[in-house]
Amino acid sequence: MPMKDAVLRGLSLLVAASPCALAIATPAAVLSAVARAARGGVLIKGGLHLETLGRVMAVAFDKTGTLTVGKPSLVAVVPHEGSSEHELLEAAAFAETQSSHPIARAIIEGAKSRGIKFGTADLSEAVFGQGLKAWAGGSSIWVGSTALFQDQELPSGIIHDANKLEQGGKTVVIVRRDMKFLGVLGIADTVRTETPRVLQQLKELGIKRNVMLSGDNHTVASAIGSQIGIDETRAPLLPDGKARMLRTLANEGGVAMVGDGVNDAPALAAASVGIAMGGTGSDVALEAADLVLMSNGLERLPFAVELSREATRTIRQNMAVALGVSFMLVLASIFGWVHISQAVVLHEGSTLVVLLNGLRLIRFRGRVSGG
Numbered sequence: 001m002p003m004k005d006a007v008l009r010g011l012s013l014l015v016a017a018s019p020c021a022l023a024i025a026t027p028a029a030v031l032s033a034v035a036r037a038a039r040g041g042v043l044i045k046g047g048l049h050l051e052t053l054g055r056v057m058a059v060a061f062d063k064t065g066t067l068t069v070g071k072p073s074l075v076a077v078v079p080h081e082g083s084s085e086h087e088l089l090e091a092a093a094f095a096e097t098q099s100s101h102p103i104a105r106a107i108i109e110g111a112k113s114r115g116i117k118f119g120t121a122d123l124s125e126a127v128f129g130q131g132l133k134a135w136a137g138g139s140s141i142w143v144g145s146t147a148l149f150q151d152q153e154l155p156s157g158i159i160h161d162a163n164k165l166e167q168g169g170k171t172v173v174i175v176r177r178d179m180k181f182l183g184v185l186g187i188a189d190t191v192r193t194e195t196p197r198v199l200q201q202l203k204e205l206g207i208k209r210n211v212m213l214s215g216d217n218h219t220v221a222s223a224i225g226s227q228i229g230i231d232e233t234r235a236p237l238l239p240d241g242k243a244r245m246l247r248t249l250a251n252e253g254g255v256a257m258v259g260d261g262v263n264d265a266p267a268l269a270a271a272s273v274g275i276a277m278g279g280t281g282s283d284v285a286l287e288a289a290d291l292v293l294m295s296n297g298l299e300r301l302p303f304a305v306e307l308s309r310e311a312t313r314t315i316r317q318n319m320a321v322a323l324g325v326s327f328m329l330v331l332a333s334i335f336g337w338v339h340i341s342q343a344v345v346l347h348e349g350s351t352l353v354v355l356l357n358g359l360r361l362i363r364f365r366g367r368v369s370g371g
Contacts, residue, residue, distance in 0.1 A: 021325065021351040025318035028358025033311035036364050041294040042304045043278070049290035052273045053305060054312035055254055058209035059202060060246060062259035062267070063221065064102070066277060066298070067212060067228060068189035070260065072102050074110025076170060076186025078161045088183040090118050092175045095134035095141040098124045103173065104132075106187050107143075129215065129238050131173070142176045145217070149174060155181055169223035171216055191228055194297050199229045201302040205309065211249065213242045213267065242267040258293075258301065260285055275301070303366045311361060318354045325350035 030047035037044050044050050061067050079088045093111035096104035097120045111118060121141070124134040131144015142148060146162060154162075154174070161184045162172045170186035199210055214221040214235040221235035234245055243266035249255035250272045257264070257271035265288040268274030276289030277296075286292055293300045329346055332338040338346070 019322070019326070020348075021322035021354045022319070024351065024358070025322045025354050026315050028355050029311050029314040029318060029361060032358050032361035033307055033314075033364070036362050037304060037307055040303055040307070040366075041300045042307075043292040043294060044304075045290050045292075049273050050308050050311055051315070052254065053256055053291065054308035054310075056256045056272055057207060057253055058211065058249055058255040059207055059301075059305075060211040060213055060249060060255055060257045060267070060271065061230075062242075062257075062261065062264045063212055063214040063216065063224065064189060065260040066258055066264075067195050067230075068191050068224075070102065070189065072106040072171065072187045072189040074106050074185060075188045076165055077110075077183070078165070078186070079183035080155065080157055080161075080181050083180075083182040085114075085183075086116060088175055088185070089114060089116050091141050091177045091182055092143050092173065092185060093118045094136050095121055095124065095132060095143045095175075097121050098134070099126065099132055101126075103171065103187050107173065107185060110185075129236075139178050143173060145172060146174065149176070158184060163219075166217060166219040167223060169220055169227065171220055191224070192297050194299055196228050198298040198301055202305060205302060205305050207305065211255075213237050213245060215263075239263045239266050243270040246270040256305075258298070259289075264288075275304070306366045307361070307364055310364060314357060314361060318357055321350055321357070322354055 026047070030050060033050055034044050034047065037050075064070055064072070077085045077089060079085050089107075089111045093108050093116065096107050097118070119136065121134040121136045124132050126132045127144060127148055130148040131142065134141045134143070146154065158174060158181050162174065165172050165184060165186040168186075170188045173185040173187060175182045175185065202210060209231050211232045211234060212221060212225050212230045214224075214233070215237060216235055218233070218235045221233045225233040237245060242264070246255060246257055246267045247270045250270065254272040256273045256275055257267050258275045258277070259265075259268055260277035262284045265284045268276065268285060268288040273291065274289040275291045275293060276285045277298075278286065278292040278294040291304060293304070325346060329338065
């Protein structure tokens with residue numbers, strides 16, 4: 001072979017083997033998708049999280065503040081024999097005055113709306129995940145779930161009323177002053193209006209499992225889950241229990257976790273990809289999450305999932321084009337089937353195709369969510 005032809009064939013081979021298209025196959029798609037997500041109200045903290053979300057087949061949700069509005073209200077007041085509604089609510093509100101828990105706020109607001117006046121507890125002690133114990137005017141007042149009274153024998157009437165409220169999807173709060181059980185309160189949160197629709201859209205996008213994680217007892221959580229179309233309900237779970245559950249789900253094939261509160265931060269960190277509610281989420285949850293939905297609800301979640309899956313498909317397309325063209329050009333250059341000018345045109349053409357295919361995501365509009 002003449003020296004000139006050998007040099008030209010060698011240069012053609014170098015051009016064909018240059019990985020320009022391959023080098024921009026992923027960045028072009030990721031950067032375009034991240035920019036489009038930001039315009040659509042979803043902040044993504046890195047391309048890795050975008051690709052991970054595109055592969056998950058399960059989504060876990062915190063209940064309070066995520067699937068629900070997060071503002072529980074007092075909906076049932078059931079005094080025990082010998083007590084009145086006024087006495088029951090007065091004692092409960094008295095005990096909760098030093099607590100900032102959403103259930104405590106619901107009890108206090110419920111008492112105020114009924115015109116009940118009450119003082120401030122002298123001392124209160126929170127019992128993690130169960131309720132609280134307060135002391136006022138020489139009396140002790142216990143307010144909490146059945147777990148707070150696990151070492152005591154509850155009256156049959158209290159048990160009956162509590163079970164009835166739980167089967168209706170209400171969180172039960174039992175009130176006892178000194179050794180007298182005053183009755184049961186029912187607290188309920190409002191399900192977000194978009195929740196059932198969002199769950200259905202995720203199913204249409206190929207999410208095979210949706211799981212609700214809740215600190216409520218299993219009866220209450222299951223009742224709410226069945227109302228909104230949840231596949232699996234895991235309850236009762238404390239924050240460390242949620243984190244363990246997320247690690248298990250992540251090992252089973254990847255899971256996204258959606259939450260909003262301080263208690264959700266460990267679970268968000270343990271998930272394959274953590275998603276925080278930007279409109280209502282706590283600073284800790286926003287810091288721990290990989291994605292942030294900037295709307296006040298779940299409306300942007302299907303858009304984020306669909307965009308991530310489209311970005312994953314685009315990356316695969318770009319990789320196929322870049323590797324395929326390079327492979328064919330290398331073979332053609334080795335056997336002398338293309339000239340160097342043709343190799344340059346085909347190589348740069350594949351780079352432009354990959355770039356334009358990635359930039360296409362900037363104009364992405366969600367099929368399900370309306371992006």
